[in-house]
Amino acid sequence: MNRVPLEKKVLSENDRIAAELREDFARHGVLVVNLISSPGSGKTSLLEQTLARLEPSARVAVLTGDIQTENDANRLKRFGFPVKQITTGGTCHLDARMIKNHLADWPLDNLDILFIENVGNLVCPSSYDLGEQAKIVVLSVTEGEDKPLKYPSIFFKSELLILNKVDLLPYITFKIELAEANARRVHPGMEAIRVSCTTGEGLDEWIEWLQARREKSVERIPETVRA
Amino acid sequence: MNRVPLEKKVLSENDRIAAELREDFARHGVLVVNLISSPGSGKTSLLEQTLARLEPSARVAVLTGDIQTENDANRLKRFGFPVKQITTGGTCHLDARMIKNHLADWPLDNLDILFIENVGNLVCPSSYDLGEQAKIVVLSVTEGEDKPLKYPSIFFKSELLILNKVDLLPYITFKIELAEANARRVHPGMEAIRVSCTTGEGLDEWIEWLQARREKSVERIPETVRA
Numbered sequence: 001m002n003r004v005p006l007e008k009k010v011l012s013e014n015d016r017i018a019a020e021l022r023e024d025f026a027r028h029g030v031l032v033v034n035l036i037s038s039p040g041s042g043k044t045s046l047l048e049q050t051l052a053r054l055e056p057s058a059r060v061a062v063l064t065g066d067i068q069t070e071n072d073a074n075r076l077k078r079f080g081f082p083v084k085q086i087t088t089g090g091t092c093h094l095d096a097r098m099i100k101n102h103l104a105d106w107p108l109d110n111l112d113i114l115f116i117e118n119v120g121n122l123v124c125p126s127s128y129d130l131g132e133q134a135k136i137v138v139l140s141v142t143e144g145e146d147k148p149l150k151y152p153s154i155f156f157k158s159e160l161l162i163l164n165k166v167d168l169l170p171y172i173t174f175k176i177e178l179a180e181a182n183a184r185r186v187h188p189g190m191e192a193i194r195v196s197c198t199t200g201e202g203l204d205e206w207i208e209w210l211q212a213r214r215e216k217s218v219e220r221i222p223e224t225v226r227a
Numbered sequence: 228m229n230r231v232p233l234e235k236k237v238l239s240e241n242d243r244i245a246a247e248l249r250e251d252f253a254r255h256g257v258l259v260v261n262l263i264s265s266p267g268s269g270k271t272s273l274l275e276q277t278l279a280r281l282e283p284s285a286r287v288a289v290l291t292g293d294i295q296t297e298n299d300a301n302r303l304k305r306f307g308f309p310v311k312q313i314t315t316g317g318t319c320h321l322d323a324r325m326i327k328n329h330l331a332d333w334p335l336d337n338l339d340i341l342f343i344e345n346v347g348n349l350v351c352p353s354s355y356d357l358g359e360q361a362k363i364v365v366l367s368v369t370e371g372e373d374k375p376l377k378y379p380s381i382f383f384k385s386e387l388l389i390l391n392k393v394d395l396l397p398y399i400t401f402k403i404e405l406a407e408a409n410a411r412r413v414h415p416g417m418e419a420i421r422v423s424c425t426t427g428e429g430l431d432e433w434i435e436w437l438q439a440r441r442e443k444s445v446e447r448i449p450e451t452v453r454a
Contacts, residue, residue: 006233038265039349039378040370067350069376090380092319092350120377121350122266123294123319142369142392143267149296150347151266153317165369171398 014128017096021103021131028108031214032116034130036154037138038147039120042164044072045197046138046206047115051079053207059110063102064117065094072117082106093124096131113214122147126154133217134158140165142172145179148186155186160193160209167196241355244323248330248358255335258441259343261357263381264365265374266347269391271299272424273365273433274342278306280434286337290329291344292321299344309333320351323358340441349374353381360444361385367392369399372406375413382413387420387436394423 025032035043047062054060061082064072073085084106086098099116116132118125126135137158139147142165148155155161161183163176180192193209195202252259262270274289281287288309291299300312311333313325326343343359345352353362364385366374369392375382382388388410390403407419420436422429 038267038347038370039374040265040367066377068379069373071373071377092348119350120265121319121348123346123348124351140267140369142367142395143265146296146298147266150293150298152295168369168395168398171395 011127014096017100018129018131021096021100022133024108025114025131025133026217028111029218030108030111030114031134031210031217032114032130032132033210033213034116034118034125034132034135035138036118036122036125036135036158037120037140038122038143041120041138041140041143042197043117043120043138044075046162046164046195047076047117048079049197049200049203050115050207050210051076051081053203054079054081056080059112060115061106061111061113062115062117063094063099065098065119067091067119088119092119092121093128094118094130095128099130113210122151122154126151126157134160134213136160136162138162138164139179139183141169141174141176141179145175145182148179148182152186155183155190158187158190159213160191162206163192163194165196165198166194166201167198238354241323244327245356245358248323248327249360251335252341252358252360253444255338256445257335257338257341258361258437258444259341259357259359260437260440261343261345261352261359261362262365263345263349263352263362263385264347264367265349265370268347268365268367268370269424270344270347270365271302273389273391273422274303274344275306276424276427276430277342277434277437278303278308280430281306281308283307286339287342288333288338288340289342289344290321290326292325292346294318294346315346319346319348320355321345321357322355326357340437349378349381353378353384361387361440363387363389365389365391366406366410368396368401368403368406372402372409375406375410379413382410382417385414385417386440387418389433390419390421392423392425393421393428394425 065086070085073083076083084102135158137154183190193205292313297312300310303310311329362385364381410417420432
């Protein structure tokens with residue numbers, strides 16, 4: 001069993017394409033965020049609520065990944081922004097080549113923010129750089145406070161923790177401060193926003209975070225590479 | 228990129244060990260069930276409620292898998308049955324060799340049922356045979372009705388669907404009949420049990436399912452291989 005060398009080769013090929021993508025995104029001033037969570041934590045609901053709150057003139061697009069079905073793209077297309085489904089057919093994560101292929105006919109000049117919704121999986125997507133500026137991990141409050149300790153990689157690599165479904169807190173024993181403290185044991189100083197896609201709580205804060213993050217990412221682009 | 232042949236080799240080595248385990252389990256009349264779900268669907272809570280309902284003389288044991296932490300084993304040990312944590316250190320699923328290694332000092336003659344709690348992941352564990360007689364998929368009602376269609380492999384391969392957290396149904400829009408119908412689109416005739424580990428609903432039915440499944444698995448053992 002000689003597994004590691006091949007895994008390294010796959011990852012280094014992925015990293016090469018991701019680095020190209022990152023340079024492209026920077027040149028065009030596109031903020032790219034990679035949303036990662038367990039199945040059913042509410043990534044698609046968060047994107048629905050986000051798109052619903054943006055001006056029709058907003059320059060945003062979505063790539064949404066799943067093993068099977070076009071369900072998520074269908075849910076997201078009704079807001080009028082460009083949306084494409086990436087169906088992996090069994091692969092447990094998106095990779096940089098899938099992103100590159102699906103972006104081939106999308107002019108990046110027309111975009112300020114690209115949302116990537118990864119396959120629902122708290123493990124494998126954390127190993128694959130997609131050229132994004134920020135990974136964002138979504139944890140719903142029904143999943144238990146210990147998840148950051150059990151799945152540390154994705155919490156360590158994510159800039160932001162979205163705690164979703166806070167409207168259900170009265171009906172469960174989840175201690176939200178403990179979940180945040182666990183996330184910060186893995187990733188000191190990690191930002192966190194509490195949201196409910198049902199009541200709308202916290203969504204303004206999330207939109208403000210996105211806008212501030214976009215401004216920060218554009219500021220970082222050296223003058224010489226701006227489009 | 229020559230990925231498939233190595234993956235095949237890893238899987239065939241896994242299948243060889245799993246076949247040995249399956250034969251061992253059959254020879255000793257042990258029912259082995261492999262519980263698979265997203266992170267936070269309630270596999271450990273289901274096992275806690277199961278162990279709490281068994282007689283102290285019951286011949287059961289648990290192997291519980293996680294990427295990091297011994298939390299689940301600590302939760303389960305207080306019921307007095309043998310429990311071991313398998314910490315994968317990053318691997319997104321259990322494999323047959325991990326099971327074999329962790330069973331090395333457990334006499335199978337002392338067991339009627341072995342519960343294996345897989346790593347929280349609805350994708351990768353479905354590809355790894357652990358020598359179990361039955362895979363069981365746990366879906367919590369907060370995760371959405373479409374999960375069987377998006378993650379068809381594990382629903383196709385599982386004998387039983389446990390729909391957990393039904394106590395939360397009054398507070399969410401989840402249509403439980405639709406979730407069951409989606410599971411049966413992928414896996415016609417699939418059995419389903421609705422449970423709540425908070426209120427206890429459905430747990431008697433689950434224990435009865437286990438007992439009936441054990442009897443069926445023992446009946447199937449040819450006389451010549453019984454221990």
